[in-house]
Amino acid sequence: MAGVTRLVLAGGGHSHAIVLDALRRRPEPGLEVTLVSPAAASPYSGMLPGHVAGIYSREAMHIDVRRxxxxxxxxxxxxxxxRVDAPARRVLTRGGATIPYDLLSLDIGITPDLSAIAGADAHAIAVKPIGDLLDKLDRxxxxxxxxxGPQDVAIVGGGAAGLCLAFALARRLRAEAADAGRDGARLRPTLITAHALLPDLNARARRLxxxxLARAGIGLVEDDRACAIAPRSVTLASGREIAADATLVAVGAxxxxxxxxxxxxxxxxxxLAVRPTLQAVGDDAIFGAGDCATSVTDPRPKAGVFAVRQGPALVENLRRAVRGAPLLPFQPQKDWLVLMSTADGRAIAARGRHLALEGxxxxxxKDRIDRRFVEGLAVRGARPA
Incomplete structure (x- = not known):
């Protein structure tokens, strides 16, 4: 592409944070960058359970994408x-702005969809998007x-995100109750999953x-789908009712x-359907990464680890697109390391069909990886106007 190439990054997710960091460290000649994001700071999902548990401050778990x-x-x-007006190569914002682009990359995350559970929209707290979750957790x-205050808390979703949130909430809410003079031990969290716990991980990880969960005094209900949520209960497919003064839902995005x-x-x-180059199917000028995109050749779960891995591949292909060079395919890992905090100074690691460790x-x-990732994206100096 000759002259200036206008790159618009829609969303401040993990992949785009990595792109921006790479471009500040090694600018790309002829590239003009615009980031459109509803928030100046982006939460890092890997540190969410630690923040909920009271281990990390809110500032520590955020990436300052404005800087x-x-x-x-x-x-x-x-x-x-x-909206994206692809034929005219422009994006339209909620605030009414029109921003032209030569290259567009979408990293806008996912939206809550609780429609499969009756009453969830009115009576539950959706875990994603994280930015909306934090203020609700404060309340x-x-x-x-x-x-x-609440004594029975339910967490719906038996994947890694729901599991880590259950541990974090148990620690934080019990500590807060005790600090306020209540009997923190009476707070009873329950994790509910429609399938076996951690269905994407190996059997040893599930046992650990x-x-x-048993050590932490967290109830577990497996293979029983949450069908309805009311102000004080969760009704399961079996007809069983679980007491719940508050319910968080980590599924249904x-x-x-x-x-x-x-x-x-x-x-x-x-x-968004993307090819191995991370370009949208049918449009070479549009790229996608993170939870909002799905590879048509190598689909993977919606998890932050994949957005982080996509970041370097995305910036390389954006550079190549600017230069008019052939793009490279991105191959996501078949086995990936999952690190799950139990909020008691320990964590569980799982990878592939057999590896699982705890301690x-x-x-x-996990703490070292998460801190180094966020701190590595920090920009020192005065906050931009």
Whole structure:
């Protein structure tokens, strides 16, 4: 491409943070960068359970994408993309702005979709998007400190995210209740999953997780789907009712509607369909990464580890697109390391069909990886205007 290439990054997710960091460290000649994001700071999902547990401050778990784009010589637009006009190569924002692009990359995450559980929209707290979750968690913590505050808390979702959240909530809410003069031991969390616990991980990891839940005094209901949520209970497919003064749902996230509404190619669930180059199917000028995109050749679960791995591949192919060079395929790992905090100074590690470990050394490794990732993206100096 001759002259200046206008790159618009829609969303401040993990992949785009890595792109911005790479561009500030090694600018790409002829590239003009604009980041459109509704928030100046982006939460890092790997540190969410630690923040919930009271281990990390809110600031420590956030990436300042406003500073990153400024350090990369780009422009920050605090807004959200409402629609992509691909034929005209422009994006329209909720605030009414029109931003032209030569290259567009989408890393806009997912949206909550609790429609499969009756009453969830009214009576449950969706875990994703994380940015919306944090203020709701603050209100839950404040409620637990009240004399008549919640005692029974349900977490729906038996994947790694739901498991880590259950451990983190148990630690934090019990500590807050005790600090307020209540009997923290009376707070009873229950983890509910429609299938076996950690269905994507190996059998040893599941055994370690079940044992850790039992040690932490967290109830576990497996193979029984949550069908309805009321203000004080969760009703399961079996007809059983679980007492719940508060319910958090770590399942049921959907694709951002703007992808299909913009006429972009999607997978059957509505997520942006991308090729191995991370380009959208049918449009070489549009890229996708993170939870909002699905590889048509190598689909993977919606997890932060894949967004982090996509980051370097995305920036390399964006550079190649600017230079008019052939793009490279990205091959996601077939076996990936999953690190799950149990919020007691230990963590569980799992990979592939057989590897699973638990202990303080695993927590040390997870904490080190997470801190180094966020700190590595930090930009020192004054906050940009």
């Amino acid at each position: 990153l784009v400024a350090a990369a010589g780009g422009r920050f637009v605090e807004d959200a993309v409402a 839950l913590v404040a409620a637990v400190r009240a004399p008549d 997780a079940r044992a850790a 959907g694709a951002p509607q703007l992808i299909a509404q913009s006429g972009l190619a999607t997978d059957p669930q509505g997520f 303080r050394a695993v927590w040390w490794l």
